[in-house]
Amino acid sequence: MSDRELRFGDGKISGVIAMALGALSLLAVLCFRFPELLTTPDLRAVYPVPLLRGVLFVSILISLTASLISFALSRSRLLPVLGLTSTAAAIGLGGAWVETHDPGAQARYLGLDWFVLDLLLLAVLFVPLERAFSLHRAQPILRRGFRTDLAHFFVSHLLVQGTVLLTMAPAAALFGWVVSAEFRTAVRGQPIALQVLEAAFLADLFQYWIHRFAHSSSWLWRFHRIHHSSSQLDWLAGSRLHLVDIVITRAVSFVPLFVAGFSDAAMTTYVVLVSFQAVLIHANVDWRFGKLEWLFATPFYHHWHHTAEPDAIDRNFAVHLPVIDWLFGTLHRPARWPRTYGIDGDPIPDNWFAHLVAPFANTAETEPDRAP
Ligand SMILES: [Zn+2]
Ligand SMILES: [Zn+2]
Structure with missing residues (x-):
């Protein structure tokens, strides 16, 4: 290939x-x-x-x-x-x-069924969409880094039991004392749509700060920069995440969800919606949503998070709700799409194993290279 x-x-x-x-x-x-x-x-x-x-x-x-x-x-x-x-x-x-x-x-168990079904569903949906509404028309389906991202997708799906466990355990171990049965009952008594909106806001608020910290802390950036190493974006590019980055980000985002104790139906809806949104915001589609772009994260909004253009460095940290970036002064919404993606100098080799070990390499190049 x-x-x-x-x-x-x-x-x-x-x-x-x-x-x-x-x-x-x-x-x-x-x-x-x-x-x-x-x-x-x-x-x-x-x-x-x-x-x-x-x-x-x-x-x-x-x-x-x-x-x-x-x-x-x-x-x-x-x-x-x-x-x-x-x-x-x-x-x-x-x-x-x-x-x-x-x-x-x-x-x-290994989530091989999850890998097969999710890959098939996403490919059947996004490959035709990206052909019909290409943002970067010259970008091939089997673009640079596609196989590496497929390997990330494979491993993260296979290890779903471990990552879910590690995502949920810290909240239960550290914040069990905060939980109030009456508060949780009140939360669960709300309409599901409202619970989903609250879950998205709370999870994204916590995600925002750990994500922002991952850009400023040289230790966390070692892991998070793997996600930023894609020089071309599409539906599979969001899978490029170091396992440590996945666990830390999700564990922090899960804390408010655990404390609030949303209903199972609300949590399932939230997880399905955000899993889809995480794929969509990386997709190679030229969709714009007008004023709605203030309401939810879109490809335009998150593509700007992936560029190394100077004005956009360390902007658009939220992944669900842009209003969080607006609140904290990091929203970036210029009139045009970014022209390039990735990290200046392209310092990371393009293969899964290199991504796995890169954060542990003791070299100068792992210092923050996107710091403002
Ligand atoms: Zn980032
Ligand atoms: Zn991304």
Whole structure:
């Protein structure tokens, strides 16, 4: 796979589709076969298995067809061979009719089902949207850093049990004494929409300050700068986060949510909305929302957080509500979109493992390089 744009007729689009769907089908079959190891209990409780078997069946069919088309059109055999091999393995292991079983209680698990489903959903939604409403039209789908970001996406989804645990544990351990049963009952008695709005405001208020601190503290910046190292943004770029950055930011943002004790329905709605918003604000789409841009974070607003243009350094820290940046004097809303993204000098090598170890490297280049 190169970073060149995909073009119709050279067999590369079909090759990429074959390989991607073949690999996802194989991983999905593995989830069905080993649910106790590879599936997420919360997610399994809500997804309809017959529908997913149908999706798996269609995915296998498309992958097979795309492999054949790519064989016919492409001089390179790598992509169709990978597509065909992974699809054959998926079929060999049971295909869409693979047997499964109730895993019972799971002490330890990997979120492989979460990875497969989330990637498929986001790709199906955002790849066509980014083609239709491209902000940076010359930017290919398989842009520079795409594979690195896919690795970040893979690992963070796989380790969901650990990151959720580490996100929630500090609040419970340190702030249990603040919790009041009457206060929580009153909070839960409010309409769900109001609770979601309050959750977004409180979480973003705490997120704002830890995020702002991550830009000024040389120790935290070592981790957070990984997120800023993308030189091109799209729906997958938001996944580029160091695991330590994920845990610290989420653990701090979770403190007010834990103390307030919002209802399960409100928390689920909040998590779904913010997960989607976190993807959307990085997307390569040219959407503007007029006056509504004051109400919620948009791609325009967060793209400015990712540029190294001097006026925009250390601006737009909020991720849900721009009013928080306005309150604390860090809102940046010029008339145009930023022209470039990333960190001056591009100091971090573009691969997942380098990102993992970079914060621990004892070099001068890890000093804050975005300080105002
Ligand atoms: Zn930042
Ligand atoms: Zn970002």
